[in-house]
Amino acid sequence: MKCLHLSDLHLGRRLREADLEEDQNYLLNEIFNIAVEKRVDAVLIAGDVYDRSVPTVGAVRMFDEFLTRLSQASIPVYVISGNHDSAERLGFADRLLDEKGVHLACVFDGQLVRYPCRDDFGSVTIWAMPFLKPASVRRFYPEESIESYTDAVAVVLKKANPDFSQRNVLIAHQFVTAVGWDTQRCESETLSLGTLDNVDASVFDGFDYVALGHVHSAQRVGWDTIRYCGAPFKYSVDEARGEKGVLLVELGEKGQVDVEKIPLHFLRDVRRVKGTLEQILSGAQPSEDYLHVVLTDETPLIDAAARVRAVYPNLVKLEFSARHGQTDASDRAQEMLHKTPLELFGDFYRQVHGSDLSDEETEVMKQVFEEVRE
Template sequence: MRILHTSDWHLGRTFHGVELLADQRRALGHLAEIVAAESVDVVVVAGDIYDRSVPSADAVTVYDEGLAAIAAAGATLVVTSGNHDSPTRLGAGSAFAAAGGLHLRTTIAGIDRPVMLADEYGEVAFYGIPYLEPETARRELGVADARGHQGVLDAAMARIRADLAERQVRSVVSAHAFVVGGEATGSERSISVGGVETVGAETFSGVDYTALGHLHSPQQVTEAVRYSGSPLPYSFGERSHHKAVWIVDLDADGLAEVRRHDLPEVRGLSAVSGTLDDLLTDAAYADAEEHYVEATLTDAVRPLDAMRRLRERFPYAVHVRWERPETTERTDYSSRVRGRTDSEIIASFITDVRDDPSRAERALIEQALRAVVGEPEVAIADSGEQGALFELELPAAESA
C-alpha cells in the first residue's frame, strides 16, 4: 500500500495580510498530481486543514475542490483535525463522507476506531488522533490526573494498542502534536496551555508509521515517525525550506520504504535589504520581483510611502521595515542617556525614529517639559514654524 503523508494546509491563512487561497489551491492541485504520478492509494492529512475554527466560505470551497481533485486522482483520504480546526465543523457529515472515500477522524471517541483499508497483503488500520487539549481531553480519556500533552497522548495510544492487539494488522497513526526532536519554524501556533507541549517519540511505538502534523518543515524524528510540514511557507523564516510530502510504502511485514517527494514552489520568498532607491533599481534584486518580499530599508531618513513605491517593482511585497544605519550599533540604554537632559533624550529619540527635529519642534519639546515639571512658560521665538505640530513615526514594520 502506498501512502502520501501531508499536513498543515492552513486553508484561509493570510501572509502579512495577503490572501493565500489562490496559492493554496495550486498547492492542493500539486498533491493531486503526485497522487496520480505515484499511484498513491491513501492520502493522510495530519491536522490543521483550516487556519481558523470558523473558516471562510472561500476556504471551504478550496478544501472541497482539493479533496475532489485528490479523490479523482485515485486516492482514499484519511483526515485528522488539528489545533487550528474545529473538530465538530471539520467532522460534520463524517459517516456520509466515508462512503465517498473521505474518512474524518475528529473525536476522542473515534481514536480506537480505525479506518480499515486493504491491499494485496491484507488489511491496514488507519488511526486518527485529533489534536488533544489536555484540560478537556484527560477526563474523556480516563486520565483525570494527566497534566500536559504527554499524559493524554499516552492514554490515546494505549487505546490504539489495545485495539491493534486484537486485530493483528499493519497500522498507521495520524496525530497532531509537538514531538521531541522536531524543529519549529516560528509560524506554528503554540499548543501549550499551562503545561509542557512536547511529547516523546516513543509515545508512538508499536505502529508501523506515524504521520505527524503541527510543525511546518518536513523532518524525520525516527524512521517511522515523521512530519510532512506545510505545503506552503507561512513565514519568512521558512524561505530556505523545501516543502515536501512523504511517500510511505507498506509491504506484507509493515514499513518498507519512506521517500521524500519535494513539492513545486508556488511562489518564492525573498528578504532584501538596502536603500529604497537601490531596491528599486539594482538588477541584483530581479529574481525577487515575483516573490513575496520582506524589505529592510537602510536609508538615513525613513522614506515616505515606501510600500507603495516598492510594489512598483515588487508587486508581492508584503512587509517593510526601516533600519537606520547608525541605530544598528549595540549600545545599552543607560549609556546612551547618561549625562543628557530630558530635552536632549527626546530629541535623540525623534532623530532615531525619524530624522532631526526642527527648531520649532525642539521649542515644543521644551514647552512640554516645562508644563510637566511646573516651571513657568517662556515665549517661544517665532521661527517661521511657530506652533507647527510634528508627528513621531515609529520604526514599526509596514505590512500589507
C-alpha cells in the same frame, strides 16, 4: 501501500496582509496531481485543514473541491482535525462522506477511529487521532492518571490496543518531541510556553509510521518513521529559505518503510532579499513573489516601501538593518519614555511598513487612544 502525507494546509490564511487563496488553490491542484501521478493508495491529512475554527467561504470551497477530485479519482483520503480546526465543523457529514472514500475523524469520542486496509503484504490499519488535550481524555477515562499531554496520548493508544504484529499507521496532530532531539519551529506556528504541550515520541513505539501535523517544518522526530511533513506553503517570512513538500510513504512488508520528500512549487514564492535600496532595485526583474526586504542603507530613505513595491508589489515586510545614526539602546529607551502612545504607534507602524500613517489613519488612532484613556 503508498500514502501521501500532508498537513497544516491552513486554508484561508493570510501572509501578513496578502490574501493567499489563489496560491493555496495552486498548491492543492499540484498535490492532487502528485497523488494521481504516484498512484497513491491513500492521502493522509494530519490536521489544521483550516486556519481558524470558523473558516472563510473561500477556504471551504477549496477543500470541498480538493476532496471531490480525490473521491472522483478513487483515492481514499483520511483527515483529522488540528488545534486550529473546529472539530465539529470539519467533521460535518462524516458518515455520508465515508461512503465516498472521504474519512473524517475529527471529534474525539473516547476511542481512536481505525480504518482497516489491505495490500499485497496483508493488512494495514490506519489509526486517526485528532488533536487531543489532557482534559478531553480525562472526561472519558477519569480512572486514569492523566497529568500531561504525553499521559493523554499514551492512555488513548493503550485503550486502542493496536496489534503490532501487523502494520499500523497513525495520523496525529500534536507537538511531538524526543529526548536529545531539537524540534525546529517557526514563526507561523502557534507556540506554547515551554514544552507543557509536548508529547514524548516514545508513546508511538510499535507503529510502522506516524504521520504528524502541527509543526510547519518538515523533519523526523527521533526516528525515521515518526515525521512531520510540514506546512505546504511558507506561512511566515522566516520560512523563506526553506523547501516545502509532501511526503510519499511506501509500506512494504512489516518493518519496511520508505519515505520520499516530493518538493512543491509555488505560484508565488516567499523570498528574503538584503542590500541597499539601489542594489535591490538595480536591474531587478518585476516579480509577484512575496518579499521580505532588509535594507542596509546608512542614510534615511524617503518612500522606500513605495519604491520597492513599484517592482515587487507583494512586499510583505520591510526592515532596516542600519539604525541611521540612532543612539544606543539605553538612550532610545529614554527617548521612548517621553513619547505619547500615538507617537510610539507611529514609530512601530513605520518600522513594519516603511511608511508613515496617513492623516486619516492618524485620526482613527487618536480616537482609539482617547477611548482607551477614558
